[in-house]
Amino acid sequence: MFFLFSGNAERSHKITAFRTLTFLGLILLGVFFSSCSKQEEPQDSFNIAVFVPGVVSGSPIYEMLAAGAQSAAAEYEHVNLNIIEGGSNQGEWEEKISSLAATGKQDVIITSNPAMPGICAAVSKKFPSQYFIVMDGYLEDNDHIYTLRYDQEQQAMLNGHLAGLVTSSEMEGANDQLTIGLIAGQEYPDMLDLIAPGFLAGAKAVDDAIELDFRAVGNWYDAAKGAELARAMISAGVDVILPIAGGANQGVVTAAHEAGIYVLWFDANGYAQQPGTVVGSTSIQQDTATYDTLVKAIEGTLPYGEAVTLGLESGFITFIEDDELYTSYVPEKVRTAQNEYLEGLK
């Protein structure tokens, strides 16, 4: 960085200015030539962009999305995969996904989130030739967008049934009060219309007197707020909580562990989060679903415009029963009842 400390004399200014300009020119020339000499990509290459509305690490559903896309891309030589993280500023997602579409190089953009169908539809208006796949979202009748969602109501019912069994059980942390808790990151249509009612319906299948305490953190990252809400619930008599609040889940687990009550997990195997505190976990096979969908997209057989809902019978939603932490911490009576309910739903 010699040029930073050069003297003030007019002559040395001119020399450094010349040097600097030459350097700048050389760089620009380099860029120019490298872009000229860049080989045109072969016609038959297939480019997939994975747009993650958030960050991959720490979010099971996005980790599965990335893993599924990677294994699909690995099967084909001509497929290029590019994973882009959109960050947590929701106001920027549309712009970022638009700038992906604007390159015109992506054969398909795949993303995952219930909010993304709306955003992709808006981008699709601006870039009508771009194809999109939205996992975990739902939108019908846009012939450039394929959506696939999981039956979250069924999934919530499975969680709810176990919650009902736990709160009415003789387990150490369970109290006499028949109240179960649900802590959401925020209130959104699927949460209010499917997950919360499903969760309560599952619990009511055990005992009709069970009540639901529902609260929202207001964001998907604030673990302190999650813990605060969980403590408030616990003091109100809740003895089992299902957190669906992203990073705030950790706060809920901590608070529940301190108070000796129970937590259920949604979307991925969560038993290891806190053995003995997390006593139930449903999971969705987003990695397999992503893989299957992308393979169809690469083969050219994906029916864009369709909106698919995968339920229990498809195998893409499961209640994880074979985990050692489940079998060792949950009494057999509860496990048997949960298994009967699971089989009954299929």
Added chain:
Amino acid sequence: MSRLLHSLYLIVLFIVIIFTILLLISPEPVMAFEDFVTGPFSNIYNTGNLFAIAAILIICGTGVSISFQAGLFNLGGEAQIYSSALVGTLVGLALPEGSGFFGILVVIIISMITGAAIATISGFLRYRYHIHELISSFLLSGGLLSLTDFLISNTFRDSKSFLQTTSKLPESFYLPSILPPSNLTITILIACTVACILWFWLYKMAGGYEMRVFGLNKDFAEFGNISSRRYTILPLMINGACFGLAGALMILSTQHAAIVGFSAGYGWNGIVIALIAANNPIMTIPAAFLLAWVETGTRTAMAGSSVSLEMSEVIRGMILLMITLRFFKNRRSRS
């Protein structure tokens, strides 16, 4: 000459730093670098967005320049943009659907008043109680940001949306776009006009002269019968109004609804722009383009190759660091 040289150093340093970082972090550094440099101009969408971002940055930077010229530090830009954008959006939603031009004007004016009012509180506290505006504006901003987050995600939330956002404004409130499909609207013209007007006021009119004198030496200014009340409050008011305008324009041109955290960063970037432009409103225009280029460049590099979100933030942070280093170097040589 010396100034031009400094700018040249800066650009070369940018390039060296960006390339070094990319070399370390990206599997394809040459391609990533190319995306970074030429990406913003690779298609109409990116170019339009570069102008759209620059427009907002010009307004923010110009506002900050005014308060810096008066020797005042307004660190509350983040909330002044965000809160006034929310107020503007709510007013827009309350107006009849087909309000069109009139509605746009009302939204802009209300947002500017809101921004100005927030900033004026700090000015008043400074003048009346000698509470430094640097701390009061910052603390006030911290509170208002949380309050605005809360209002958007609870009180005024659109329950039909999956995002944490208010309802969308009707289409008659959208500013006319210039380079579809990009986000560029007539904001760039408004921004340049604002910068020119404030430059004219600052350097060609008595009020601006008095304010600059006040900024350079308060005792001398008072000796010359320049009102210290006026020039403690007015610059912050102008600054706040500019931030309010920026917030309103972001809503009217790009977002069309107040989404949680949508304007994050613009308040701080306004300060950066003012620093690069040496507090000259006209110079905020190239400075804003420089920063907008960095912003769009990081986005295209991210879209085109494997530069992660965090790393693009690192690159941007490094560049801002370089700029501030340069600023302090100038400061030192001046004193």
